[in-house]
Structures are given as structure tokens and as C-alpha cells.
Amino acid sequence: MSRWRWAGVAILSAGLLFLAAQFLGAVRAVSANSSETIFEIRKGDSVRGVARRLRAEGISEWPKWLVFQAYWKGVARHLKYGEYAIPPHVSIDQLLALLVSGKTRHHSITFVEGWTFDQILNAVHAHPALEHALADRGRDELLAAIGLSGEHPEGRFFPDTYVFAKGYRDTELLRRANEKMASVLEAEWRQRQDGLPYATPTEALTLASIVEKETSIDAERPRVAGVFVRRLRRGMRLQADPTVIYGMGAAYRGDITRQALLSDTPYNTYTRAGLPPTPIAMPGLASLQAALHPDAGDSLYFVAAGDGSHVFSSTLAEHQRAVAAFLKQQRHDE
Structure with missing residues (x-):
């Protein structure tokens, strides 16, 4: 073989080695980032659009190879939208496997015991990862969208932490919380104590909501429910x-006046007998169980002790002494 042919072979071999190195480099070194990177595939994104944005965001330096591999593996049309946490120095194979897996980054929201429906809505509306449908x-349209058409929504959602992917609809989130409360209430109602003065699970839910707002001490909840x-x-x-x-709604300014106690509303249990027409907040499991399994005893009154707990009394005279002690302690603390 002549010198020129050997030179040509050498050049061709070097070129092939260079291309092979480029290919291996493209397959192996997709991300040059030294830490995890968050990347979102949006609804309607094509594999080419995703590849371009991966390059623009400094995650992949080889967009054409990524597109080629996606078509070669038959996954180009199977990328799932959502947010992904992409590890550093991930390979094209690993990246494509992640983007078709649907293992998106999760977000969460917590509904807190004692929240009202308006507080739930405020938290939902403020969450940036939810789709705000x-x-x-209006209130009627909103309730219809979450399956509560014609019903009062107060207390109908279970307090918990709910996990979801970005773009999850607020309607689905509220529907989940509502269905969980319905399921928990049904299960607890079946196991209730005999002889309770509730005609329906909703009445039990209403009392549980009052217990929830009266005390934050779990051990006290059955005693409060018993009263x-x-x-x-x-x-x-x-x-x-x-x-x-x-019942005061926006008129409440942090203090209950004597006039407020005497002003009749459907929720004023000083002026009206029985339970209020609906729950007043979202009760937790401990309050539900307390309402359905109240402590036996003879106490009919309770008043704050000043340390977060309460003093329980069986007679009005005992209660009046406990109230006087509480007021005296308040004046001393001032």
C-alpha cells in the first residue's frame, strides 16, 4: 500500500475515532451541572422543543443526539409533561428514561385542622404549582366544580398534607380532600358510641368542628365533646x-362583646338551642373521634385555665368560681 493510501486510511480512522468520541461524549455527558436541576416539560412540547430548551438551560449540550436517540428508541412521542428533577451528569439514556417515566417532581399543600373553607381557598389560590381552574x-359554580353542588362546604374537607405534580387542578385537589373527609366520617360514624344525640353524620361533623375550635389539646377533646x-x-x-x-363573619375583630353574644344569628348558640346549621371549621380526626366517643362524666361547663387548657365544672357555682379565678389571673398578668 502506498504512502498516500496509508495517510488516507490514517485520516479516515482518526475521523471515525473523533466521531465515535463525539457520539460517546453525547451519550454520556448530557448534563454538566454539578447539582440537581429542575426542568419542566409543558403540555404540547415536542421532543425537538424539549431538546432545544434542555440546551438553552444548560442541561444538555447535545440536543440533536437526544432527538435522534428519542426517535431511535421510539419514545419521541411519549415524553410526559410535568416538572423533573434531573441529576447532575446524567446520560441521554437516563434522561430519556426519566422524561418518559412520568416520575415528576412533587409539590404539597397542607390543610390545617380548624381552617375554614375560605382559608382553604386562599391557600389553594396562592399555591403556584396548581392549575387554577x-x-x-362564583360560589355556586365553584361548589358544582368540586362535587358539592347545593351543599354548604364548611367542614367538608379532611385536614391533611396532599401531594401532587405541577399543573394539578385545584378542583381535583379539593375533590380529593372532600372525598377523604366523607370516607373518614363514614368509617368513624359506623363505630360511634351508642345513644349519641346526633341524627346524621353531618351533625356529628358539626359538633366535631366546635370541639376543634374549642381546644388544641388532644386529651381534652373527648371531655369538651362530653360537655x-x-x-x-x-x-x-x-x-x-x-x-x-x-356567625359574626368579617365583623369579628378579635373580641366577643356582650352585644355580640346577644345578637342572634343562625350560629349563635347563646341565643339558639341545639347545633348550628353547619360545621364552623374543618375538624381533624381527633375531634371527629371525640365527638363520636365523648367522655362519660357530669361536667356541663368549662373555662380557659390561662395556659391553653381548661377547667371543667359540674355545677354552675363551680363554673362561676373557675371563671372568677381566670379573670383574676388575667388582671394579674396585665
């Missing part, structure tokens, strides 16, 4: 401050 809808159950059985008014506050 409920924005600017209210005995009052209902005797035909006494519940005289629960949280119901008055709920």
Missing part, C-alpha cells in the same frame, strides 16, 4: 364562643 368563579353532648341531651344551649365568632 377555580379562579374568578356539649350532655348539654344537647338536657336541652341546654351549647353557649360555644367559636360558633358566635363564625
Whole structure:
């Protein structure tokens, strides 16, 4: 073989080695980032559009190879939209496997025990990862969208942390929370104590919501529920401050005046007997269980002790002494 032919072979071999190196480099070194990177595939994105944005965001230096590999593997039309956490120095094979897996980055929102429906909506509307289908809808249209048409929504959602991918609809989130409360309430209702003064699970839910607002101490919840159950059985008014506050709505400014206690609303349990017409907040499991399994006893009154707990009394005279002690302690603390 002549010198020129050897030179040509050498040049061709070098070129092939260079191309092979380029190919291996493209397959192996997709991401040059030293830390995890968040990348979002949007609805309607094509594989070429994704490849271009991966390059623009500094994740992949080889967009054409990524497109080629996607078509070669038959996954070009199977990329799933959502946010992905892309590890550093990931290969094209690993990247494509991730983008078709649907293993998107998760977000969460927590509905807190004692929240009202308006507080739930505020948290949902403010969450940036949710798709806001409920924005600017009227109350009736909103309730219809989440399966509560014609019903009062207060207390109908279970307090919990809900996990979802970016773009999850707010309607689906609220529907999940509503269905979970319905499921939990049904299960707890089946196991309820005999002889309770509730005709329906909704009435139990209403009392549970009052218990939720009256105390934050789990050990006290059955005792608080017991007081209210005995009052209902005797035909006494519940005289629960949280119901008055709920009935005041925006007029509540942090203090309940004597005038407020005397002003009649459907939720004023000082002026009206029995339970209020709906729950007043979202009760947690402990309050639901307390309402359905109240403590036995004879206490009919309770008042704050000043440390977050309460003093329970069986007679009005005992209760008045406990109230006087609480007021004296308040004046001393001032």
C-alpha cells in the first residue's frame, strides 16, 4: 500500500475515532451541572422543543443526539409533561428514561385542622404549582366544580398534607380532600358510641368542628365533646364562643362583646338551642373521634385555665368560681 493510501486510511480512522468520541461524549455527558436541576416539560412540547430548551438551560449540550436517540428508541412521542428533577451528569439514556417515566417532581399543600373553607381557598389560590381552574368563579359554580353542588362546604374537607405534580387542578385537589373527609366520617360514624344525640353524620361533623375550635389539646377533646353532648341531651344551649365568632363573619375583630353574644344569628348558640346549621371549621380526626366517643362524666361547663387548657365544672357555682379565678389571673398578668 502506498504512502498516500496509508495517510488516507490514517485520516479516515482518526475521523471515525473523533466521531465515535463525539457520539460517546453525547451519550454520556448530557448534563454538566454539578447539582440537581429542575426542568419542566409543558403540555404540547415536542421532543425537538424539549431538546432545544434542555440546551438553552444548560442541561444538555447535545440536543440533536437526544432527538435522534428519542426517535431511535421510539419514545419521541411519549415524553410526559410535568416538572423533573434531573441529576447532575446524567446520560441521554437516563434522561430519556426519566422524561418518559412520568416520575415528576412533587409539590404539597397542607390543610390545617380548624381552617375554614375560605382559608382553604386562599391557600389553594396562592399555591403556584396548581392549575387554577377555580379562579374568578362564583360560589355556586365553584361548589358544582368540586362535587358539592347545593351543599354548604364548611367542614367538608379532611385536614391533611396532599401531594401532587405541577399543573394539578385545584378542583381535583379539593375533590380529593372532600372525598377523604366523607370516607373518614363514614368509617368513624359506623363505630360511634351508642345513644349519641346526633341524627346524621353531618351533625356529628358539626359538633366535631366546635370541639376543634374549642381546644388544641388532644386529651381534652373527648371531655369538651362530653360537655356539649350532655348539654344537647338536657336541652341546654351549647353557649360555644367559636360558633358566635363564625356567625359574626368579617365583623369579628378579635373580641366577643356582650352585644355580640346577644345578637342572634343562625350560629349563635347563646341565643339558639341545639347545633348550628353547619360545621364552623374543618375538624381533624381527633375531634371527629371525640365527638363520636365523648367522655362519660357530669361536667356541663368549662373555662380557659390561662395556659391553653381548661377547667371543667359540674355545677354552675363551680363554673362561676373557675371563671372568677381566670379573670383574676388575667388582671394579674396585665
